Amino acid sequence: SRTIRLAVIPGDGIGQEVVAEGLKVLRAALPTDTKLETTEYDLGARLYHRTGETLPDAVLEELKGQDAILLGAIGDPSVPSGVLERGLLLKLRFAFDHHINLRPGKLFPNVKSPLAGDPQIDFVVVREGTEGPYVGNGGTLRTGTPQEVATEVSLNTAFGIERVVRDAYRRAQARPRKKLTLVHKNNVLVHAGHLWTRIFEQVGREFPEVTTDYLHVDAATIFFVTQPERFDVIVTDNLFGDILTDLAAAVTGGIGLAASGNINPSGDFPSMFEPVHGSAPDIAGQGKADPTATVLSVAMLLEHLGFTAEAARVEAAVAADLAERSGTRSTSEVGDALAARVSG
Amino acid sequence: SRTIRLAVIPGDGIGQEVVAEGLKVLRAALPTDTKLETTEYDLGARLYHRTGETLPDAVLEELKGQDAILLGAIGDPSVPSGVLERGLLLKLRFAFDHHINLRPGKLFPNVKSPLAGDPQIDFVVVREGTEGPYVGNGGTLRTGTPQEVATEVSLNTAFGIERVVRDAYRRAQARPRKKLTLVHKNNVLVHAGHLWTRIFEQVGREFPEVTTDYLHVDAATIFFVTQPERFDVIVTDNLFGDILTDLAAAVTGGIGLAASGNINPSGDFPSMFEPVHGSAPDIAGQGKADPTATVLSVAMLLEHLGFTAEAARVEAAVAADLAERSGTRSTSEVGDALAARVSG
Ligand SMILES: CC(C)[C@H](C(=O)O)[C@@H](O)C(=O)O
Ligand SMILES: CC(C)[C@H](C(=O)O)[C@@H](O)C(=O)O
Numbered sequence: 001s002r003t004i005r006l007a008v009i010p011g012d013g014i015g016q017e018v019v020a021e022g023l024k025v026l027r028a029a030l031p032t033d034t035k036l037e038t039t040e041y042d043l044g045a046r047l048y049h050r051t052g053e054t055l056p057d058a059v060l061e062e063l064k065g066q067d068a069i070l071l072g073a074i075g076d077p078s079v080p081s082g083v084l085e086r087g088l089l090l091k092l093r094f095a096f097d098h099h100i101n102l103r104p105g106k107l108f109p110n111v112k113s114p115l116a117g118d119p120q121i122d123f124v125v126v127r128e129g130t131e132g133p134y135v136g137n138g139g140t141l142r143t144g145t146p147q148e149v150a151t152e153v154s155l156n157t158a159f160g161i162e163r164v165v166r167d168a169y170r171r172a173q174a175r176p177r178k179k180l181t182l183v184h185k186n187n188v189l190v191h192a193g194h195l196w197t198r199i200f201e202q203v204g205r206e207f208p209e210v211t212t213d214y215l216h217v218d219a220a221t222i223f224f225v226t227q228p229e230r231f232d233v234i235v236t237d238n239l240f241g242d243i244l245t246d247l248a249a250a251v252t253g254g255i256g257l258a259a260s261g262n263i264n265p266s267g268d269f270p271s272m273f274e275p276v277h278g279s280a281p282d283i284a285g286q287g288k289a290d291p292t293a294t295v296l297s298v299a300m301l302l303e304h305l306g307f308t309a310e311a312a313r314v315e316a317a318v319a320a321d322l323a324e325r326s327g328t329r330s331t332s333e334v335g336d337a338l339a340a341r342v343s344g
Numbered sequence: 345s346r347t348i349r350l351a352v353i354p355g356d357g358i359g360q361e362v363v364a365e366g367l368k369v370l371r372a373a374l375p376t377d378t379k380l381e382t383t384e385y386d387l388g389a390r391l392y393h394r395t396g397e398t399l400p401d402a403v404l405e406e407l408k409g410q411d412a413i414l415l416g417a418i419g420d421p422s423v424p425s426g427v428l429e430r431g432l433l434l435k436l437r438f439a440f441d442h443h444i445n446l447r448p449g450k451l452f453p454n455v456k457s458p459l460a461g462d463p464q465i466d467f468v469v470v471r472e473g474t475e476g477p478y479v480g481n482g483g484t485l486r487t488g489t490p491q492e493v494a495t496e497v498s499l500n501t502a503f504g505i506e507r508v509v510r511d512a513y514r515r516a517q518a519r520p521r522k523k524l525t526l527v528h529k530n531n532v533l534v535h536a537g538h539l540w541t542r543i544f545e546q547v548g549r550e551f552p553e554v555t556t557d558y559l560h561v562d563a564a565t566i567f568f569v570t571q572p573e574r575f576d577v578i579v580t581d582n583l584f585g586d587i588l589t590d591l592a593a594a595v596t597g598g599i600g601l602a603a604s605g606n607i608n609p610s611g612d613f614p615s616m617f618e619p620v621h622g623s624a625p626d627i628a629g630q631g632k633a634d635p636t637a638t639v640l641s642v643a644m645l646l647e648h649l650g651f652t653a654e655a656a657r658v659e660a661a662v663a664a665d666l667a668e669r670s671g672t673r674s675t676s677e678v679g680d681a682l683a684a685r686v687s688g
Contacts, residue, residue: 075531081541082534090532114569116460133477133498138535144542148502150535154477158492185583187419188434190426191482191494197425198488218590225458225569225594239529243587246562250569 001033004305007066007270012044012084013279014289014331015072021291021335022070022298025317028339029302029310039066043088044279045076054087060095068301069272072294073279086136093129096269098262099160100167101129101241102300103276105231105248105258108322113251115225121252123231126168127241129262131160132192134238156192156237161199167265168235169207179211179232180204183220183240196237220244224251249276256289257322259296263304271304273297287330292318295338317341345377348649351410351614356388356428357623358633358675359416365635365679366414366642369661372683373646373654383410387432388623389420398431404439412645413616416638417623430480437473440613442606443504444511445473445585446644447620449575449592449602454667457595459569465596467575470512471585473606475504476536478582500536500581505543511609512579513551523555523576524548527564527584540581564588568595593620600633601666603640607648615648617641631674636662639682661685 008023010016023038030036041059048054063069069092074084092098107113107121137153165182172180182200186193197214204212215223217240223230224247236244249258258276275293283289296318303311317338329337352367354360367382374380385403392398407413413436418428436442451457451465481497509526516524526544530537541558548556559567561584567574568591580588593602602620619637627633640662647655661682673681 081531082537085531086534114460115458116456117458133496134532136534138498138533140535140539142502146502146506148539150500150539152477152498152500152533152536154482154496154498156494156496158490162490185586187425187429188478188583188586189482189496190430190480191484192496193426195484195492195494218587221565221587221591222594222599225591226598239532242529242532243562243565247565247569247591250566254570255566 001035003035003037004030004068005066006036006038007063007069008038008040009043009069009071010040011072011074011279012076013073013281013284015044015074015279017285017287017289017331018275018291018294019070019072021331021338022294024335024339025295025314025342026298026301028342029298029314030307031310044074044084045079048079048084054084055091063092064269066270068270068305070298070301071272071274073275073277075279076281090134090136092272093262096262096272097264097266098129098272099164100261100263100265101127101238102261102263103127103241103245103248103258105228105245105252107252108257108319110323110325111253111257113253115228115251119228119251121228123228123248124171124233125241125245125248126164126171126233126235127245128160128164128236128238130238131156132238154189154192154239156195158195158199161196162203165199165203165235168233169203169210172210172233173207175232177232178209181220181231181234182212182214183217183234183236183244184214185217185240187216192237200235217244221247224248245276255293257292257296259293259300261297261300261304273301273304287332289331291331291335292322292338295335313342314338345379347379347381348374349381349383349409349411351407351413352382352384353387353413353415354384355416355418355623356420357417357625357628359388359418359623361629361631361633361675362619362635362638363414363416365675365682366638368679368683369639369658369686370642370645372686373642373658374651375654388418388428389423392423392428398428399435407436408613410614412614412649414642414645415616415618417619417621419623420625434478434480436616437606440606440616441608441610442473442616443508444605444607444609445471445582446605446607447471447585447589447592447602449572449589449596451596452601452663452666454669455597455601457597459572459595463572463595465572467572467592468515468577469585469589469592470508470515470577470579471589472504472508472580472582474582475500476582498533498536498583500539502539502543505540506547509543509547509579512577513547513554516554516577517551519576521576522553525564525575525578526556526558527561527578527580527588528558529561529584531560536581544579561588565591568592589620599637601636601640603637603644605641605644605648617645617648631676633675635675635679636666636682639679657686658682
């Protein structure tokens with residue numbers, strides 16, 4: 001018998017609601033001899049308004065001892081833009097070295113895509129999670145004046161790129177189509193872009209069976225809407241990955257279905273699983289949010305912890321539920337239905 | 345009677361073919377008492393291979409004396425990525441301070457969008473053209489080693505942002521819907537993002553009739569495919585504008601139709617008009633390229649030079665041609681048809 005220590009950060013807005021359903025399904029999926037020990041952390045807008053803190057050091061320490069983190073969503077209009085994002089979400093990703101930000105782009109049967117025709121979409125974006133323009137390196141001069149200058153520095157290391165690129169090759173190698181696309185903007189961002197390209201080619205020599213290609217990020221967005229079936233695995237930088245995965249979510253039926261994992265494969269620190277969507281304050285507390293993205297993130301969490309069969313069961317439950325979906329159900333109705341399918 | 349001195353840079357690949365048709369239509373559109381003096385500059389891959397140069401100083405000097413520039417496309421697989429982009433295209437944009445990079449996103453009647461339903465799309469992206477991550481500020485350390493570090497610095501100034509933001513407000517003010525959306529990523533790129541946001545709000549006070557909103561770039565890509573009709577005028581940074589305008593081209597029928605103007609409203613230097621598409625070496629020289637994007641760029645050029653009625657004629661000719669389009673025509677057949685409509 002095994003014990004899973006799970007940190008739960010419901011966060012703001014609909015985060016609360018969707019995380020409750022995710023836990024429901026997680027409990028239904030875990031083998032009976034596995035014990036789930038959850039610790040809930042009240043982080044986000046409330047804590048910030050109460051104490052001015054976003055991620056207290058003591059909480060960060062405690063989180064280190066957990067096996068994984070399930071996060072709902074953070075962000076609230078009452079908190080200045082960037083405070084919770086940088087002080088909580090990105091702080092966790094960086095502190096725990098979540099360098100593999102994994103985001104599947106899959107159109108499930110019966111799910112309506114905004115794209116015409118009946119596109120077959122089944123790819124996964126491996127987004128770098130700890131470098132690039134996200135490092136928070138930058139500043140302002142003559143702040144608030146007509147002479148203000150602001151910088152943002154994108155930092156990219158061979159070390160950081162190589163590990164995510166190798167991870168992406170491994171994933172491509174393990175998939176039937178064995179195709180890997182590098183997305184960057186190496187004709188403009190020549191320093192970072194050429195480093196990405198060099199490492200992509202070097203690591204590729206270890207994976208002779210994987211077919212590769214390269215797309216500029218602007219061209220990639222075109223193919224996301226005109227030819228999404230061409231993609232299998234995509235590897236890209238932190239910012240391009242952020243943009244492309246929202247677009248991926250849109251063409252595969254919306255962010256209500258888009259899951260993600262912030263993974264540190266070393267296991268030195270807990271990995272973190274979260275829906276791609278935000279806290280959606282406009283519909284919070286009304287039972288309107290679709291918990292499916294969180295449930296699919298739970299499937300990724302299970303997979304990460306080695307519960308491969310259980311992960312597959314959860315994904316199958318989602319697929320089956322989506323295939324029969326019609327009419328409107330509340331957040332907890334969807335969660336109940338998925339949990340029932342997983343147990344049943 | 346007036347004389348227009350036009351620099352023509354056909355460039356690489358299909359650039360040659362589409363520019364020829366653009367000129368055809370331009371000649372057909374100009375009033376008979378207007379003289380068009382064109383000077384062709386052979387820049388691009390050929391010059392680079394012959395001399396190693398991308399934009400000789402003497403050419404840059406000569407270009408300064410022109411009224412406008414018509415550019416086809418640059419780029420060839422035989423030239424390392426970035427050389428022509430940075431050494432020619434971006435060099436022109438920066439040297440001539442083309443800070444307004446104007447890119448309409450319009451779905452013409454009868455043009456098939458990859459989006460389902462019948463979306464009504466008619467917006468314009470005002471992309472900043474001389475700052476942001478495009479400034480070329482960055483470098484590498486321990487180049488080529490496993491310890492390599494590469495940086496890219498995004499530079500943003502209140503001066504640079506204010507002029508493009510004000511231009512965008514003016515355009516929004518002049519359109520029926522009077523709506524302006526700022527797109528950035530101010531929750532992560534907080535230094536540049538907050539500067540953009542501050543100036544956007546400040547300048548907005550001069551335009552009380554314009555309705556504004558803000559979207560993160562990732563969320564904006566979602567709305568481009570799920571709700572493109574919500575956009576009227578968009579103002580954004582150089583890199584986000586690059587990405588969004590390719591996506592805009594995709595949802596409005598493809599880059600074969602997407603026009604752009606690199607504009608310096610001061611008139612101190614010539615503005616430059618070019619299709620958004622690249623040199624498409626795979627179909628070059630075969631008469632397969634659609635010259636429509638170049639022709640629509642010619643309409644923007646006419647507008648910029650004050651030939652407002654003539655610009656409208658060219659756009660109307662394109663709309664009429666698209667409305668009747670069926671079957672395949674060669675590059676010059678499309679150009680002939682458009683020129684005939686403009687003269688007729
Ligand atoms: C909330 C924000 C900081 C975050 C990001 O930019 O990574 C989000 O957009 C995401 O994709 O997880
Ligand atoms: C070719 C490239 C440098 C250019 C850009 O990134 O601006 C192109 O993509 C564009 O949009 O005009």
